[in-house]
Amino acid sequence: MPRLHVNVDHVATLRQARREPFPDPVLWALAAEKAGAEGITCHLRMDRRHIQDADVLALKRRIRTRLNFELSLDPEIVAFALRLAPDAVCIVPENRQEVTTEGGLDVLGSHARVFDAVTRLARKGCEVSLFIDPDEEQVEASAEVGAQFIELHTGRYAQSRGVSRTRELRRLERAAELAHTIGLRVNAGHGLDYENVGPIAALPHVEELNIGFSIVARSVFTGVEESVSTMARLVRGRNRVSARRAR
Numbered sequence: 715m716p717r718l719h720v721n722v723d724h725v726a727t728l729r730q731a732r733r734e735p736f737p738d739p740v741l742w743a744l745a746a747e748k749a750g751a752e753g754i755t756c757h758l759r760m761d762r763r764h765i766q767d768a769d770v771l772a773l774k775r776r777i778r779t780r781l782n783f784e785l786s787l788d789p790e791i792v793a794f795a796l797r798l799a800p801d802a803v804c805i806v807p808e809n810r811q812e813v814t815t816e817g818g819l820d821v822l823g824s825h826a827r828v829f830d831a832v833t834r835l836a837r838k839g840c841e842v843s844l845f846i847d848p849d850e851e852q853v854e855a856s857a858e859v860g861a862q863f864i865e866l867h868t869g870r871y872a873q874s875r876g877v878s879r880t881r882e883l884r885r886l887e888r889a890a891e892l893a894h895t896i897g898l899r900v901n902a903g904h905g906l907d908y909e910n911v912g913p914i915a916a917l918p919h920v921e922e923l924n925i926g927f928s929i930v931a932r933s934v935f936t937g938v939e940e941s942v943s944t945m946a947r948l949v950r951g952r953n954r955v956s957a958r959r960a961r
């Protein structure tokens with residue numbers, strides 16, 4: 715049964731739309747923790763389109779669970795992460811034009827840079843994860859560069875339907891099995907919502923799910939307490955049917 719980590723980036727997206735001090739992603743994170751989030755995730759993008767440096771520092775200071783900091787290999791952001799020394803980091807690819815993180819990190823193609831960042835962040839005591847597509851070569855490369863964890867990108871699974879979804883689920887399952895066999899620990903996330911999370915929560919070896927957009931979006935209607943606690947129940951394998959109706 716995986717743990718639910720809630721990504722608060724899109725609370726900041728709403729705030730940045732008007733450059734107001736509200737809604738505050740830190741207060742929202744504290745409410746999410748009360749509702750059952752077992753960790754808080756945020757992504758400090760190079761373009762600062764949502765989360766700002768001060769948000770990350772305040773999250774580190776104020777949350778009671780664990781902070782998972784998502785970052786690109788940009789040297790300025792890596793230096794920020796080294797100073798922050800959060801509980802966990804997840805290295806993601808980043809491209810200025812994308813709406814969200816579109817694909818997994820090419821660990822194979824940027825072996826030396828990833829190795830360097832993983833080594834420095836691990837020395838700071840952070841758990842280091844690499845956000846990758848469920849490809850065998852990327853899983854193997856992740857072990858070679860010394861990562862402790864991989865986070866499997868579930869975006870293609872979330873976007874597909876019918877047989878393609880079943881195929882994507884099998885790819886994720888095979889990648890999780892391979893990772894486990896070669897000593898990597900496994901997380902997953904991206905595009906997960908109240909309707910599609912069940913099969914991902916049931917995958918073997920998955921320890922943590924990182925979910926943001928669907929939870930923040932639902933909270934606009936139902937509040938943080940309901941949106942987080944309903945997702946937490948789904949991740950734990952309960953209430954599957956009622957949540958599908960409520961989406």
Ligand code: PXP
Pocket residue numbers: 721723757784804806814815845865902903904905906924925926927928
């Ligand atoms: N995991 C990683 C590594 C991500 O980059 C994101 C998006 O910021 C997520 C999980 C969460 O994705 P979503 O907001 O679609 O739930």
